[in-house]
Amino acid sequence: QQPVQSPQAVILREGEDAVINCSSSKALYSVHWYRQKHGEAPVFLMILLKGGEQKGHEKISASFNEKKQQSSLYLTASQLSYSGTYFCGTERAGANNLFFGTGTRLTVIP
Amino acid sequence: NAGVTQTPKFQVLKTGQSMTLQCAQDMNHNSMYWYRQDPGMGLRLIYYSASEGTTDKGEVPNGYNVSRLNKREFSLRLESAAPSQTSVYFCASSGAAYSNQPQHFGDGTRLSIL
Numbered sequence: 124q125q126p127v128q129s130p131q132a133v134i135l136r137e138g139e140d141a142v143i144n145c146s147s148s149k150a151l152y153s154v155h156w157y158r159q160k161h162g163e164a165p166v167f168l169m170i171l172l173k174g175g176e177q178k179g180h181e182k183i184s185a186s187f188n189e190k191k192q193q194s195s196l197y198l199t200a201s202q203l204s205y206s207g208t209y210f211c212g213t214e215r216a217g218a219n220n221l222f223f224g225t226g227t228r229l230t231v232i233p
Numbered sequence: 234n235a236g237v238t239q240t241p242k243f244q245v246l247k248t249g250q251s252m253t254l255q256c257a258q259d260m261n262h263n264s265m266y267w268y269r270q271d272p273g274m275g276l277r278l279i280y281y282s283a284s285e286g287t288t289d290k291g292e293v294p295n296g297y298n299v300s301r302l303n304k305r306e307f308s309l310r311l312e313s314a315a316p317s318q319t320s321v322y323f324c325a326s327s328g329a330a331y332s333n334q335p336q337h338f339g340d341g342t343r344l345s346i347l
Contacts, residue, residue: 124292125275155335164323164338165276172333210275212336219283220266220291221336223276 124149126213128224135201135231143196143227145211154187154194155212155221158205165210168196198229206231235259237339239324245345246314254309254342256324264327265307266291266336267299269320276323282307283329314346 126147135141145154153172157165171187171194183205187194194213198205208228212221240255258265266281278291280299288299296318298310307326311318322342327334 153333157336164340167335167337170333170335212276219264219289220278220281222278222292223268225273225275 124215124222126211126222126224128209128211128227130227131225132228133230135205135229137203137231137233138200141198141201141229143198143209143211143229145194145196145213145224147192147213149192149213149215151187151189151192151213152216152218153214154185155214156185156194156196157210157212157223158207159210159226160207168209201229201231203231203233205229237324237326237337239322239339239342241342242340243343245347246311247347248314248316250314250346252311252314252344254311254322254324254344255306256308256339257306258324258326258337259305260326260328260337261304262326262337263304263329264334265301266325266327267297267307267309268323268325269293269318270323270341271320279309279322316346318344319346320344 156168159165173189182199185196208226212223237258267279268276282301285304324339325336327336
């Protein structure tokens with residue numbers, strides 16, 4: 124039931140863009156995105172509900188394709204502060220909890 | 234503005250010892266969760282409590298027990314610690330166990346079992 128994230132790791136230069144994907148084999152009701160910096164707790168970024176709505180948060184946005192059970196996180200004009208590990212959490216209809224992917228480690232260099 | 238508070242932050246145990254990890258939230262949230270995080274494995278749900286008075290198993294409940302003491306507090310107990318339980322443990326809470334509620338995490342407990 125664990126979603127699959129890709130890529131596992133990516134290195135960017137400041138100002139470059141990145142896309143992180145999250146896919147599930149199960150029908151999804153929602154997808155959550157979190158960012159975790161080394162040695163810290165995960166921090167909530169956004170929630171996508173089924174319906175394909177694209178959410179935005181500064182220069183970080185995401186989409187949810189419920190037909191494909193996929194979500195993508197878009198980071199534009201990356202900043203050094205974007206470095207960290209990004210996790211998606213997926214929820215099925217009727218469930219009370221999330222299943223998290225194994226994470227995508229993003230490193231932004233000057 | 235404490236949010237979710239976990240104690241202790243670090244702990245070393247010997248195999249077979251028991252221990253309780255404490256978690257408290259001050260956001261008046263209904264739902265609380267315990268996760269473990271191992272390298273390359275992401276976050277895996279151990280137990281959760283959708284509301285006060287209820288608890289349910291997650292993905293990896295074996296070797297653990299939980300208690301939802303009241304609305305604020307949710308503890309995780311290891312009855313007989315094993316080296317495989319060496320991990321970082323995170324407690325989280327959310328307004329409700331529904332899809333439009335973000336989860337807020339504590340700073341984690343780093344547990345080593347020798």
